[in-house]
Amino acid sequence: MQLENAKRTALTCLSYQQRQLLFAGLKNEVNRSFCMLDPQAQRRWATSAQKLTEILEFFERVPHDAEGCSMVKAVELACEFTIQAIPSEYEDATVTIH
Numbered sequence: 001m002q003l004e005n006a007k008r009t010a011l012t013c014l015s016y017q018q019r020q021l022l023f024a025g026l027k028n029e030v031n032r033s034f035c036m037l038d039p040q041a042q043r044r045w046a047t048s049a050q051k052l053t054e055i056l057e058f059f060e061r062v063p064h065d066a067e068g069c070s071m072v073k074a075v076e077l078a079c080e081f082t083i084q085a086i087p088s089e090y091e092d093a094t095v096t097i098h
Contacts, residue, residue: 007072008065019063019071026078027056033082045085052081 011019034042034049055074058066065071 004072007075008070011071011075016063020060023056023060023063023071023074026075027053027060030056030078030081033085036086041085045081048081049085052077 011022014022030049030052034045037045052074055069056078058069059071059074063071
């Protein structure tokens with residue numbers, strides 16, 4: 001719980017515009033990672049990438065927590081997606097979302 005609060009505090013210390021830029025950058029990274037996949041992997045990851053992009057777009061427009069939507073969770077999911085989709089770029093990563 002303390003770690004979750006620390007993450008939330010770190011995000012809320014950013015200005016509104018900084019949070020918008022953070023989520024725009026994460027969205028771009030998810031899209032970049034998805035485009036690096038081969039066609040078979042793209043089919044496997046398409047639904048996850050689309051849903052995650054929608055979440056990141058929401059927080060890009062409205063960069064604060066909403067009911068059922070956590071900025072911290074969105075950041076974690078974006079990082080985990082990129083790590084899992086393109087593991088060769090993140091050899092030391094061991095986090096999984098499944």
